Amino acid sequence: MEPIPVNEPLLNGNEKQYLNQCIDTGWISSEGSFVKQLEENLAARVGRHYGIAVSNGSVALDAAIVALQIGPGDEVILPTFTIISCAAAIVRAGASPVVVDSDPITWNMDVNQIEDKITPRTKAIMVVHIYGLPVEMEAVLALADKYGLSIIEDAAEMHGQTYNGKPCGSFGDISTFSFYPNKHITTGEGGMILTNDEQLAEHCRSLRNLCFQPKKRFVHNELGWNMRMSNLQAAVGVAQLEQLDEFIIRKRHMGQYYTKMLANIPGLQLPLSQTEYAKNIYWVYGVVLKDDVPFDAEEVMARLREYKIGTRPFFWPMHEQPVFKPMELFDKISCPVAERIARRGFYIPSGLALNEEQMERVATVLTEVMK
Numbered sequence: 001m002e003p004i005p006v007n008e009p010l011l012n013g014n015e016k017q018y019l020n021q022c023i024d025t026g027w028i029s030s031e032g033s034f035v036k037q038l039e040e041n042l043a044a045r046v047g048r049h050y051g052i053a054v055s056n057g058s059v060a061l062d063a064a065i066v067a068l069q070i071g072p073g074d075e076v077i078l079p080t081f082t083i084i085s086c087a088a089a090i091v092r093a094g095a096s097p098v099v100v101d102s103d104p105i106t107w108n109m110d111v112n113q114i115e116d117k118i119t120p121r122t123k124a125i126m127v128v129h130i131y132g133l134p135v136e137m138e139a140v141l142a143l144a145d146k147y148g149l150s151i152i153e154d155a156a157e158m159h160g161q162t163y164n165g166k167p168c169g170s171f172g173d174i175s176t177f178s179f180y181p182n183k184h185i186t187t188g189e190g191g192m193i194l195t196n197d198e199q200l201a202e203h204c205r206s207l208r209n210l211c212f213q214p215k216k217r218f219v220h221n222e223l224g225w226n227m228r229m230s231n232l233q234a235a236v237g238v239a240q241l242e243q244l245d246e247f248i249i250r251k252r253h254m255g256q257y258y259t260k261m262l263a264n265i266p267g268l269q270l271p272l273s274q275t276e277y278a279k280n281i282y283w284v285y286g287v288v289l290k291d292d293v294p295f296d297a298e299e300v301m302a303r304l305r306e307y308k309i310g311t312r313p314f315f316w317p318m319h320e321q322p323v324f325k326p327m328e329l330f331d332k333i334s335c336p337v338a339e340r341i342a343r344r345g346f347y348i349p350s351g352l353a354l355n356e357e358q359m360e361r362v363a364t365v366l367t368e369v370m371k
């Protein structure tokens with residue numbers, strides 16, 4: 001029985017050809033032309049003025065926080081159910097993360113809980129689109145407008161997705177993407193910052209490149225990072241972006257196929273195929289064990305592993321992270337939905353290279369295990 005990995009990317013387009021161009025011309029560093037091309041192509045696709053390619057989606061968030069001048073004394077509201085990168089960027093900048101719980105159906109941040117968390121110190125809302133359906137942006141945009149807050153939009157899982165017909169990644173003062181191999185398009189490792197604001201774009205470009213100065217290169221007024229993307233990575237990204245529409249069609253088909261096969265398992269909550277504002281793009285196919293199921297996600301995942309089927313647990317809530325305990329950031333916070341889905345949720349193989357035969361095996365085994 002061949003193992004079925006939780007993710008395998010598809011690299012069947014012009015990736016090799018563009019990589020060969022890098023090697024044939026010797027342009028492999030971040031100075032190569034594919035970097036600019038990827039920035040321009042993704043910005044155009046999402047309808048933004050500026051793109052800044054970086055080395056991953058996590059550092060894109062670091063740069064976004066610093067560029068928006070968020071620091072000590074400031075608060076940023078974010079979902080507790082997300083990847084550590086979001087809270088880490090806020091904490092590293094010396095600001096305070098303020099979490100909201102999840103919607104039990106979409107697993108996105110419950111936008112109805114945001115307003116109660118706004119204080120005079122709130123600077124921004126970090127919106128994170130989770131697993132395939134976008135956050136209800138209209139409510140977030142209205143709050144940002146009402147209270148004068150910035151929006152950081154983490155669209156790492158949302159390439160090609162739209163909210164009410166408008167591209168995800170077009171809503172934030174700064175929006176970020178990741179190109180890790182499990183995302184809809186990949187550069188191996190990589191990320192992107194998008195904005196319409198020229199000054200923010202310039203600041204992010206400077207932060208990406210150690211804050212070297214144009215005139216006095218080695219004299220620094222600010223501390224940056226080396227978060228540059230190489231031309232080799234960008235070459236893969238340009239080829240991947242050419243295929244994004246096909247990838248989305250493929251992912252939607254996969255999601256619907258799984259849903260058809262798993263719909264009759266009584267103990268499983270499946271992802272919604274659509275909401276009133278978007279059709280799911282199934283970044284990953286997540287499932288949550290219903291309350292009457294007498295075991296946790298960990299046990300199901302262990303059983304699937306015996307059949308060589310790869311899975312991943314759901315995110316672990318930020319307010320339950322051991323690393324934040326001594327910092328006393330989340331004293332007495334409870335987010336019952338996120339706490340439950342973290343323990344009851346997991347995702348099954350969902351990568352673009354997955355074929356129907358593999359999906360059928362996953363569904364058969366999962367059906368069996370759930371008995």
Ligand SMILES: *Cc1c(COP(=O)(O)O)cnc(C)c1O
Pocket residue numbers: 055056057058059082083085086128129154156157177178179180190191
């Ligand atoms: C993957 C991901 C990131 C981090 O991206 P990396 O490129 O792996 O650093 C950030 N936010 C979300 C929501 C993600 O899914």
